[in-house]
Amino acid sequence: MEGITLELVGLQLFTGLALGAVYVLLAVGLSLIFGMLTIVNFAHGAFFMVGAYAGYAIYQVLPNFWLCLVAVPLAVALLGMASERLLVRPLYGRGIDYPLLLTYGLAYVMVELVRIGFGKQGLPVDTPALLQGSSDILVGQFPTYRLFVIGVTVLVLGGLWLFIERTSFGLIVRAGARDPQIVRILGVDVGKVWLIVFGLGTGIAGLAGFLSAPMQGISPEMGGSVLTVAFVVTVVGGMGSLVGAIVAGILVGVVESLAVLFFPEAAKVSMFVIMAVVLLVRPQGLFGRAGLMS
Amino acid sequence: MNKHFTLACCTALLLSPLAQAQNGGPIRIGLPVPLTGPYGAEAKDQVRNAELAVAEFNEAGGLNGRKAELLVRDDKLNPGEAATRALELIEKEHVNFIVGGLSAATQLAVNNLTRQRKVLYISISQSDAINEAADFSRYTFHESLNPHMTTQAVGNFVFRKGMRIAFLTADYAYGQEMARGFRRVAADKGAIVVGEIKHPLGAADYSTFLPRLQAMKPDVLVFNNFGRDNQVSIKQAGDFGMKKTIKFVTPVLTYTARTSAGAQVYDGVVGGSAYYWSMADGTPSASAFNARYGKANGGALPSDYGSMAYSAVKSLLMAVKAAGSSDTEKVVDALAALRYDTYKGAQYYRACDHQSVQSVLVLQSVAVPARPADIFRVLATAPASEAALRSCAELGHGAAPAAVAAAK
Numbered sequence: 033m034e035g036i037t038l039e040l041v042g043l044q045l046f047t048g049l050a051l052g053a054v055y056v057l058l059a060v061g062l063s064l065i066f067g068m069l070t071i072v073n074f075a076h077g078a079f080f081m082v083g084a085y086a087g088y089a090i091y092q093v094l095p096n097f098w099l100c101l102v103a104v105p106l107a108v109a110l111l112g113m114a115s116e117r118l119l120v121r122p123l124y125g126r127g128i129d130y131p132l133l134l135t136y137g138l139a140y141v142m143v144e145l146v147r148i149g150f151g152k153q154g155l156p157v158d159t160p161a162l163l164q165g166s167s168d169i170l171v172g173q174f175p176t177y178r179l180f181v182i183g184v185t186v187l188v189l190g191g192l193w194l195f196i197e198r199t200s201f202g203l204i205v206r207a208g209a210r211d212p213q214i215v216r217i218l219g220v221d222v223g224k225v226w227l228i229v230f231g232l233g234t235g236i237a238g239l240a241g242f243l244s245a246p247m248q249g250i251s252p253e254m255g256g257s258v259l260t261v262a263f264v265v266t267v268v269g270g271m272g273s274l275v276g277a278i279v280a281g282i283l284v285g286v287v288e289s290l291a292v293l294f295f296p297e298a299a300k301v302s303m304f305v306i307m308a309v310v311l312l313v314r315p316q317g318l319f320g321r322a323g324l325m326s
Numbered sequence: 327m328n329k330h331f332t333l334a335c336c337t338a339l340l341l342s343p344l345a346q347a348q349n350g351g352p353i354r355i356g357l358p359v360p361l362t363g364p365y366g367a368e369a370k371d372q373v374r375n376a377e378l379a380v381a382e383f384n385e386a387g388g389l390n391g392r393k394a395e396l397l398v399r400d401d402k403l404n405p406g407e408a409a410t411r412a413l414e415l416i417e418k419e420h421v422n423f424i425v426g427g428l429s430a431a432t433q434l435a436v437n438n439l440t441r442q443r444k445v446l447y448i449s450i451s452q453s454d455a456i457n458e459a460a461d462f463s464r465y466t467f468h469e470s471l472n473p474h475m476t477t478q479a480v481g482n483f484v485f486r487k488g489m490r491i492a493f494l495t496a497d498y499a500y501g502q503e504m505a506r507g508f509r510r511v512a513a514d515k516g517a518i519v520v521g522e523i524k525h526p527l528g529a530a531d532y533s534t535f536l537p538r539l540q541a542m543k544p545d546v547l548v549f550n551n552f553g554r555d556n557q558v559s560i561k562q563a564g565d566f567g568m569k570k571t572i573k574f575v576t577p578v579l580t581y582t583a584r585t586s587a588g589a590q591v592y593d594g595v596v597g598g599s600a601y602y603w604s605m606a607d608g609t610p611s612a613s614a615f616n617a618r619y620g621k622a623n624g625g626a627l628p629s630d631y632g633s634m635a636y637s638a639v640k641s642l643l644m645a646v647k648a649a650g651s652s653d654t655e656k657v658v659d660a661l662a663a664l665r666y667d668t669y670k671g672a673q674y675y676r677a678c679d680h681q682s683v684q685s686v687l688v689l690q691s692v693a694v695p696a697r698p699a700d701i702f703r704v705l706a707t708a709p710a711s712e713a714a715l716r717s718c719a720e721l722g723h724g725a726a727p728a729a730v731a732a733a734k
Contacts, residue, residue, distance in 0.1 A: 036541075043537040051533060152366040154554055156588045159565065166567030172537065175565035247565070248530050248558045249587070251364070257530055289534040296523045297497070299534060 036293055042171030044289045050178035052285025053185035057240035058258060059265035059277035060192065061233035067209045067272025068229045071120065071131040076237050076262055077255030078139035083108045083238025084250040085146050088155060097160040100242065101184075108238025109231040116230035121223070139255070146252045154251030163246075181243050188236065189278060196274070205229060209272065264303045268310045270320020280318060353394040353652045355380070355639060356415035356424040358436060360403035364528070364554045365428050367582045371632030372450065373398050376425065378622050379639035389646055396639075397421060403428070405435035412436045416443055422652045425638045427451055428631070430499035434461060441465050446654050446661070448638040451631070452476065452578065454503040457679040457715075459722030464658060467680040469638040473500070474716050476577050476598040477507030479686035479708035484546060484575055484596055487516035492544035494535060494559060496551035497524040504550040504577040520544055525551070525559070532559040536566045549576040557587035560595060569594065579689045581629040584701050592691035592701075599687045600634060601670050602702050603627045615669040627699055628669075637668040644668075672710060678718035685710045 062076050087104045094100065115138060123130040159177050166173040196202035208215045208225055216222050241254070248254070265284050269276025284303045291302040310317060357376050359369040376396055384393045397419055401408035408427065415421045416439075424440055425448045427433030433449040437456060440447035441463030448467040455461050456468050485491065491512050495501040505522060512519050521542045523535045539547060547568065549559055556576055563574065579597025606613035615636065619628040628636070645661035646652055665674050673684045689702040708714060718724055 040537055040541045043540075044534065047533045047537060051531060152362060153582075153586055154364075154557075156557070156561075156586060156591065158588065158590070166565065172540070173567040175533075175562075175567075177565065178533070244530075247533075247562065249554070249561070251554065253364075254530065257528070292523070292534045292538055296535065296538070300526055300529070 039171045041290070041293065043169075043174065044293055045286060046169060046171070046174055047178075048286035048289030049282065050182055050285075051289060052282040053182045054240050054244055055261055055265050055285050056278050056281030057185055057188065057236055057243070058262040059269060059281050060189070060274055061236040061240075062262050062266050063269065063272055063274060063277040064236075065230055065233040066266070067274075068205060069120075069131075069226050070128060071135070071230075072128065073135050073233070074132060074259070075115070075135040075139040075142065076234070077257075077259030078142040079108055079112060079234040079237040079255075080241035080244075080258050081146065081250070081252065081255035082111065082142060083241030084157075084245040084254060085150060085241075086238065087242040087245055088150070088157060088250055097162075101239075104242040105235040105239040108241075109235030112234025112238075113227050113231035115234075116227050120230070121226075139259075143252045143255070150252070152252065154249050154254075156249050157245040159246040177246055181247075184239075184243060188239065192236075192274070201225075201228075261303065264307050267317055268303075268307050270317025272321070273317065273319040276317055276319030350392055353389065353392060353643075353646060354397060354419060354421040354423075355394060355642070356397050356399065356412065356419065356421035356426070357635070358399045358401040358408050358411045358415070358424070358426040358432070359635075360428050360432070361398075361400040363403040365403055367586065368553075368580070368629065368631040369428055371582070371629045372426070372428065372635035374623060375619070375628060375632045375634075375636035376639045378619060379636045379643065381622070382618070382640070383643040389650070389652070392652075394643060394646075401427070401432050401436075403432060405431045408432035409435040409439050412439050416440075416445055421445075422654070423447070423642055423657070425450060425635065425642065430455065430503070437461060437463075437466050444654060446642075446658055448642060450634040450638050452500060452503075454507075454716075455499065457681050457721055462679055462721075462723070465654070467638075467661060467675055467682075469641070469682045470634055471578075471598070471600045471684070471686060472681060472715070473503035473577065474507045474510075475686055475708075475714045477504055478511055478714050479706075480575060480577060480596065480598040480688055481508055481511030481515065482708070483688045483706045484573070485512055485515040485517040489515075489517040489546060490520045490542070490544045491517050491546045491548060492520050492539050492542045493522035493548050493550055494532070494539060494563075495522055495524050496527050496555055498527050500552055501527075501550040505548075508548055508550070508577070517546075525555075528555060530558065532562045533566070536563055536568065539563075540566065540568055540572075544572055546573045546575055549574065551576075552578065552580075553583060557583050557591065561587060561591045564591060564593075578630075579691065579702065580631060581627075581701070582631070584691055589691070589693060589695060589701070593693040595691045596705065597689060599630045599689050599702075600684065601628070601630045602687055602689055602704060603699070604702070604704060605670060605687065605707075609671050611667045611669055611671065633669050637666075637670070637673070640668040641666045641673075676712055676715065676718075678723040679715075679721055681715055683710050683712055683715070686714070 065073050083104055086107050087100050090100050090103050120131050163177040163180050167176045265280045269280030287302050288299050291299040359372050361369050380394045380396050399411040401411050423446045427436050427449050428451045430453040446465050448469050450470050452470055454473045493505050495505045574595045576597040584592045603616050606616050645657050645664050649656040649660035662675055673682050676683055686708040688706040690705050692703055695701050
């Protein structure tokens with residue numbers, strides 16, 4: 033392999049890390065919802081897309097990137113909570129395929145509504161002025177905005193960790209993921225917890241969509257390919273495991289990026305190879321608990 | 327009773343398109359284009375343009391009073407869907423002709439069907455394969471530029487001896503044909519192709535490919551992709567700071583891609599095109615076309631891919647008039663012999679492969695347009711010439727009987 037220098041490997045590694053950051057945000061939300069509610073949320077990609085469009089729409093009235101950064105996850109979380117309350121909730125206790133089909137259809141509805149509202153053609157999103165251009169990261173030039181995305185991901189994950197590990201609400205979430213029946217017997221309003229968890233998961237997906245917009249523009253279909261990646265990462269990490277989602281997200285991003293150096297054509301397939309190997313060796317995923325799906 | 331019977335007869339007559347055609351009813355033109363999907367904006371402009379050409383024909387009295395009408399169908403950018411819609415247009419709607427297709431794959435699917443059914447088809451998007459003997463038929467016409475002539479024009483303008491060229495190529499017919507064309511012109515000019523990275527169609531993130539491309543230290547990076555892929559990959563390469571040292575080139579610089587991605591993303595990018603509205607300076611047919619399109623569309627300017635649909639329908643109806651009939655065989659002969667100037671100067675179909683011989687523009691995107699419409703600058707115009715096309719022999723035309731004879 034001629035022309036592969038240490039700098040190039042370093043730059044590819046960093047590119048993979050930035051790519052992995054978005055994967056992590058997506059998978060964390062998906063895994064959170066599954067671990068807690070045992071709902072396979074097929075609308076997760078659509079919430080990602082809605083986040084990107086919400087950012088675009090809010091920016092029209094409130095042209096400040098930093099305010100949007102806060103407002104978008106909140107707006108998408110509210111939408112997620114409304115979906116949980118009005119659509120998903122009546123299906124609890126009916127088996128895993130009911131909410132799966134519902135969210136699958138919901139994704140179509142959301143995509144069509146966005147097409148009606150914003151057009152079928154994608155829209156461009158400018159990178160905020162402060163984060164434009166590239167920075168020198170010793171191994172070469174790297175887009176400043178992608179560094180920022182890595183930073184935001186670290187902050188969000190830190191916040192999420194504190195929330196789940198250090199608050200009493202987090203304690204209920206953890207207990208609920210273990211055994212919702214016992215938690216309910218103990219007198220906790222599980223419905224309210226599920227509502228908030230669904231909002232949290234979709235809100236983070238919306239944030240990921242908002243962060244992706246300046247990198248790839250926005251289009252109603254942008255959630256489709258991302259949903260596939262989110263599922264692969266969640267399965268590799270273990271359904272319902274947050275640590276798994278983080279490790280697997282970074283793993284998939286970095287492997288995809290490094291694969292370009294050696295087998296560029298196989299780069300996009302690499303994540304499926306990882307998934308196949310993990311499923312063969314450890315069917316519950318890297319950090320998953322066996323028997324959660326049954 | 328009698329009145330009812332007459333009414334029923336009239337209704338039956340109206341409902342039967344075949345009866346209409348036999349009685350000198352309207353000339354029906356089918357237009358399958360991808361109204362939904364990533365090329366939707368281009369497709370919609372193609373519909374507006376085709377409608378304009380039909381309206382002009384009808385205002386001028388049609389064919390001795392016989393009017394033309396357009397039947398638009400959505401092929402969803404899917405070859406199977408395109409073939410189904412085309413079949414439906416032929417069998418159920420009894421169209422006389424078909425114009426359309428906005429991808430290499432859908433046009434080949436439609437062409438496959440129309441040549442079996444002996445229906446005249448004019449394709450309006452880029453393809454090299456449709457010129458080749460294997461896909462060609464007497465009923466096949468290609469109004470669009472093809473990848474070979476586009477890359478010849480762009481490569482001849484940009485490439486220099488010793489220049490290092492790298493490719494980022496969408497891994498399907500369009501990207502592969504463009505890359506093949508650029509390799510050929512690079513070899514002719516003495517430029518060096520230092521590497522190629524292929525990406526799947528419709529990729530959302532190109533960042534992983536970019537450090538590798540950067541490490542090849544190219545002078546020119548060619549983006550052999552289209553539509554959204556083109557916008558996103560050019561934007562991300564710019565974000566990686568690659569524009570500072572590398573010239574960005576793309577085979578086809580479209581009006582719609584540039585307006586939807588913005589001036590900053592396309593700043594300085596060079597690419598080919600069949601049409602840009604400013605070519606009206608010095609081309610009377612272009613200024614007349616701009617004016618008519620603007621009048622019908624609230625002052626808007628026609629786009630490159632859209633205007634091809636205008637030219638295809640316009641030239642088809644010119645051939646219908648020349649033939650004095652809507653009979654397919656007569657119109658095929660008339661169209662093959664036609665010299666037309668519909669919107670960009672003189673054009674004609676080459677005898678062996680029915681490829682439209684026409685000029686190719688080399689454009690550059692402008693950083694700060696003086697007016698919103700001034701998004702491109704014309705750097706060069708490659709004149710209409712058969713020399714810019716692959717030879718008939720190379721495409722396999724005319725060689726077939728000789729090969730058969732040799733085999734015997």
